[in-house]
Amino acid sequence: MTGNTLSGLLDEGDVAGLQRWLGEHPPHEIADELARADPVRAVLMFRLLDKDSALTVFEELDPGAQQNVLSGLRGKAFGDVVEGMDPDDRARLLGEAPAKFARRVLDGLSPRSRAMTAALLGYPEGSVGRYMSPRTVAIRGHLTAARALDVVRARGEEAETVYTLPVIDDHRRFLGTLELRDLVLSAPERPVTELADTKTPRVKATDDAEAAARLMQEANLLALPVVDSEDRVLGLLTIDDAVEVIEAADTEDVARQAAAAPLSGHYMSAxxxxxxxxxxxxxxxxxxxxxxxxxxxxxxxxxxxxxxxxxxxxxxxxxxxxxxxxxxxxxxxxxxxxxxxxxxxxxxxxxxxxxxxxxxxxxxxxxxxxxxxxxxxxxxxxxxxxxxxxxxxxxxxxxxxxxxxxxxxxxxxxxxxxxxxxxxxxxxxxxxxxxxxxxxxxx
Amino acid sequence: MTGNTLSGLLDEGDVAGLQRWLGEHPPHEIADELARADPVRAVLMFRLLDKDSALTVFEELDPGAQQNVLSGLRGKAFGDVVEGMDPDDRARLLGEAPAKFARRVLDGLSPRSRAMTAALLGYPEGSVGRYMSPRTVAIRGHLTAARALDVVRARGEEAETVYTLPVIDDHRRFLGTLELRDLVLSAPERPVTELADTKTPRVKATDDAEAAARLMQEANLLALPVVDSEDRVLGLLTIDDAVEVIEAADTEDVARQAAAAPLSGHYMSAxxxxxxxxxxxxxxxxxxxxxxxxxxxxxxxxxxxxxxxxxxxxxxxxxxxxxxxxxxxxxxxxxxxxxxxxxxxxxxxxxxxxxxxxxxxxxxxxxxxxxxxxxxxxxxxxxxxxxxxxxxxxxxxxxxxxxxxxxxxxxxxxxxxxxxxxxxxxxxxxxxxxxxxxxxxxx
Structure with missing residues (x-):
């Protein structure tokens, strides 16, 4: 029975078998195996992944397991992972980590990534700011659909999502949201303001993340614009993060309902x-x-x-x-x-x-x-x-x-x-x- | 206090106030008020909505509340709503409704919608088939990015989502998925097969909907391809439906955990x-x-x-x-x-x-x-x-x-x-x- 599992193969020291297993399974299943393993085994397995899948698998781990894995990495391997993370994931990892570990991560970052992460860490724990993606493509309201699509093409590679595009005025203030779908399907010369939905709800970065996530669920949104106190667009809360927030809140509620404090990590690795x-x-x-x-x-x-x-x-x-x-x-x-x-x-x-x-x-x-x-x-x-x-x-x-x-x-x-x-x-x-x-x- | 709520305005018979309230609130908040109201009031409020927002609000209701509202509508108002629904939402409504009501809905549909709904109703309750969107844009594997984008432009208006596009062979068999993002950002002449992700998980229409929804959550997918037993693409399970499935499953678990049967509707209207x-x-x-x-x-x-x-x-x-x-x-x-x-x-x-x-x-x-x-x-x-x-x-x-x-x-x-x-x-x-x-x- 153990021969079929990653940790079974690890027990037997079967490196070829391990690499085959890792090649055949999707990232979320590999992440699940890592989360169930003790820290030493988790690092061993993680090191066997090639660079590209390593980052994808890493992103699927929860912050506790991420910390375990990172603690076992050194030098370039460490730097590649922390630099490759999405800014919001990185902020969440650091928010829960001990100060010494956080310092090591911050030191391993490029100045730009460090600044972005520090900005997110400035928001209180459990607030939207900790979960939002600052890397979005904002569209000026005066553009036509064709021009807006050019902006998406030029700057989309960097962004976490391009399916919901915040529409802004000259002062970066929120005007509405634009769906990439509508942009693609629209006549090229139509102005963005006609295509944008100006009634989409938005939240402040300091608002409660759970409430924002439930709002997205109720209003069936793929992304929710996040603004500052002067209504300037800061980023987007995406549905995958919202789903995570809701699941974590539900798990917490379930634990509390049975008079237990919520566990921070995986049940089997606790x-x-x-x-x-x-x-x-x-x-x-x-x-x-x-x-x-x-x-x-x-x-x-x-x-x-x-x-x-x-x-x-x-x-x-x-x-x-x-x-x-x-x-x-x-x-x-x-x-x-x-x-x-x-x-x-x-x-x-x-x-x-x-x-x-x-x-x-x-x-x-x-x-x-x-x-x-x-x-x-x-x-x-x-x-x-x-x-x-x-x-x-x-x-x-x-x-x-x-x-x-x-x-x-x-x-x-x-x-x-x-x-x-x-x-x-x-x-x-x-x-x-x-x-x-x-x-x-x-x- | 009651003056600020929809049902308060209704008590006072203040139609102008009601219409103002409805115009000022987003659909999900209106839907929440309808869900909390008793059937008679819910229908009264619903009738005050203009045709476009009526459908949006209706889609936000759960099947129990939808049934309440529909039971109070006649003729064209009834037909417009049932014809305007997404096929998967309609199948879910009919799956829970009494036979007489279901017959009335089916009779109000165009032949095409009726066929689509009947197909979904053929899948067992709680299976992926009941929740999937059959209206997707499938892309043939031999196309270039530019040609594929033309297909999206031509057929996207009808589809429930165009952000994830199933890629198929000449027999409609599943080859992989294509993200609209990659299509938009790619060079026009690149073949679709190079852009497609062939490792995306897929599920059968007869699979358990909750397991499929949790898979989407773990793998961070916006849409999950649904296939038949011969791997032919039938549709997509979209994240908004997946989130609903998970929430319903969690609510059910929570009720069961306290030794109660899950309520089918809203707590306040029970x-x-x-x-x-x-x-x-x-x-x-x-x-x-x-x-x-x-x-x-x-x-x-x-x-x-x-x-x-x-x-x-x-x-x-x-x-x-x-x-x-x-x-x-x-x-x-x-x-x-x-x-x-x-x-x-x-x-x-x-x-x-x-x-x-x-x-x-x-x-x-x-x-x-x-x-x-x-x-x-x-x-x-x-x-x-x-x-x-x-x-x-x-x-x-x-x-x-x-x-x-x-x-x-x-x-x-x-x-x-x-x-x-x-x-x-x-x-x-x-x-x-x-x-x-x-x-x-x-x-």
Whole structure:
């Protein structure tokens, strides 16, 4: 089995086999193998690539893996790679790297590339500026289609994309965007201003990159113009970078939703310690919060000693409440992320989720009533059933509204994770359960 | 507040205000408002749009909302919209619609559009064929760049995209892809075969759409050629559709991860009953599974009556185990979804996650030992601490491996939801807890 994989061939020291494998596979598959390998093997494999494919493969790696590979390169090999990178990719690599490494990269660059990279690094982390391509072909508004096409031919080789062309005035201010398609299909003498779309949205370089990427997705754009505070065109955010931004944001949300910190690299290349570290903080916070459930149960210990059978339904009750809360929280976080819900929808969300919780609670209460009567007795069953109705209603309401509240006060809504909601619902659910038990069982 | 929104203006019957609002907002924002509105309002708003923007807005809606709007249109307005849609969008709309509605749409089409749509509908749901654009400009391999550009000029108006051009032989078989950029920048006399990329991946129309979309993302492609079983070019999967496929798949995964069925439409336009229905099945299954925790506790009821204080730590213990399991399951599901983990990694994943669980368990055990000693007594604290180590280790291992096992046997790994893992860990965790309690407390 290992003989078919790159690292299997590496284990066997089969250089000819390795080179054959590398020649037969597309860059993104090679990049995937590199990302899964440990740093030493990754560098060994990378060195076997010819110069052209080396750069293509390198561009497909995420910044963590890029750093691993670069750390193992010296001299010209190092210089060729860093100089060949797109300025935005380079800025992203440096943004995450330690200062010493960043210095080495910057020293290996030509003055022009260094200036371009430094400019992008001037924008805050997570902003559009870090992801935009500064190398675009801007078209003056007074040109004809034929002249504009000449400009594309003269300067297109250098640009990252020529499919969307920003149209500018004499002061480089944004007038609209021009699609290369329209330019190619148009009559040569038509003025650019007639072909340009002046309604395309644009963003500032300091704007949030995720919001810009989602906007591109909603508006089906291949590239989004990026401007400065005086509306001068700085570059374009291209769809491949936008897709990456969205995937990274989704991966982060997914991790947060399970109460873990997002991993910076590839799952398979992360060490046990890295994985444990990404999950430890939340688990610690949650176990401390869960201590409150011990306090609640201590408070009701006398009731519990009187009727030990009440304890039998604790996991079922808190589990069900937790599940209902987790469902609601996850739905709300996702709806916020994709823009279906806004913070001002809070009252509507609370009202509908409380009814959803009620409907679900009533349905589950029927099951609990049956199970409880069958396994224990009717009064206990009634206690459990009533508790489930209230707990579900409560769980769905706070599960769905907490992410909106978090967003409104400026916290990432995804930190309202399923485990966090579950833990909160556990403690409050127990209070509801024992209060109902005391009433129903007349304790 | 409502005065600023489209539905606020609608409430006030302010037609002039509505038309001003529609004129000032880009299509994707108008589409978002329509998607949030109830069907009747959505149709009212849609009718106020002029013909050109109506189609653009319509294309931005998801199939559910499109159906709502179309159901409210008659005669020519209906025909214009369905005829103006891209064939792949139309196929997607019809794929989800009831038969009667689909018939009405097909009847409103020109014979050519009807044939094209029917062809796409012949592919299975979720396959590339349902999402591809059949309207592309294919270039014969023997042409020069100048001649190829003439073909683009002659036939480009009709095509959905001209940035990626499939290159074909005389039998329409796939030879490679040509970027419009290279065509425009190239010397006119160069042959197309020299400019084409013959290594671009391609997919079959019957392949899974999500896998194809992720491939595009990894390989940074704007369009992916789609072929039939004899390698003849059928169309292109474009990046905007790929992004939609990925977003829908991620939304589905997120919902599944919280043990809910994915909603087919917009969160805010879903009714309370629809929301409840999407969550009910899993909650029912899980409460039935949770009944097992009642059985476990009944089995240990004598132990519980002897030492009621054991009950105090049940929520903390099962909660912590559930959290550790949920973290591991979520990480594994996401890593599978983005292609970082494959099913054959199962042994490696199991081995590393068991160690991650051990590390986390040891850390949490220290907290539990402190809390337990402080609130109750040392022997109970030792019981809880030991249980936490074992439960965390077990939870992380099965949480991470279950999604891989699911995938191997052909089940969507995302159904291994955090609540499912939690429920399984609850029951097994209780068994571990009481067995340790009997040993430590010598009961």
């Amino acid at each position: 060490s046990v310690v890295q994985l444990a570290r990404s999950r430890a903080v939340w688990l610690l916070l949650l176990i401390v919060a869960a201590t409150f459930t011990v306090n609640v149960l201590q408070f009701f210990e006398a009731t519990l000693e009187q009727v030990t059978t009440l304890a039998l339904f604790i996991p079922l009750l808190v589990g069900t409440g937790g599940n209902a809360g987790a469902q609601a929280a996850t739905a709300a976080v996702r709806a916020l992320a994709v823009g279906e819900v806004r913070t001002r929808d809070l009252p509507r969300v609370a009202w509908r989720e409380s009814r959803v919780g009620l409907v679900l609670g009533l349905m589950l209460a029927v099951v609990a009533l049956g199970v409880g009567t069958l396994l224990v007795d009717f009064p206990i069953a009634v206690t459990v059933a009533l508790s489930i109705v209230l707990v579900c209603c409560w769980a769905a309401t706070i599960g769905a509204t907490m992410p909106l509240v978090a967003k409104r006060v400026g916290i990432d809504p995804a930190v309202i994770s399923a485990p966090l909601v579950t833990t909160i619902v556990d403690a409050t659910g127990l209070i509801i359960y024992f209060l109902i038990a005391r009433a129903v069982l007349a304790l | 009714s309370v009953v629809q929301l409840a229905r999407s969550r009910a099945v899993w909650l029912l299954l899980l409460i039935v599974a949770a009944t097992f925790t009642v059985n476990v506790l009944q089995f240990f009821e004598a132990t519980l009556e002897q030492v009621t204080t054991l009950a105090l730590f049940i929520p903390l213990l099962v909660g912590t185990g559930g959290n550790a399991g949920a973290q591991a399951a979520t990480a594994a599901v996401r890593a599978l979804a983005v292609g970082e983990v494959r099913t054959r990694d199962l042994p490696r994943v199991a081995w590393r996650e068991s160690r991650v669980g051990l590390v986390l368990g040891l850390m949490l055990a220290v907290v539990a030992l402190g809390v337990g000693t402080l609130l109750v007594d040392f022997p109970i604290a030792v019981t809880v601490a030991l249980s936490i180590v074992l439960v965390c280790c077990w939870a992380a291992t099965i949480g991470a491996t279950m999604p891989l096992v699911a995938k191997r046997v052909g089940i969507d790994p995302a159904v291994i939801s955090a609540p499912l893992v939690t429920t399984i860990v609850d029951a097994t965790g209780l068994i571990i807890y009481f067995l340790i309690a009997r040993a430590v407390l010598a009961l």
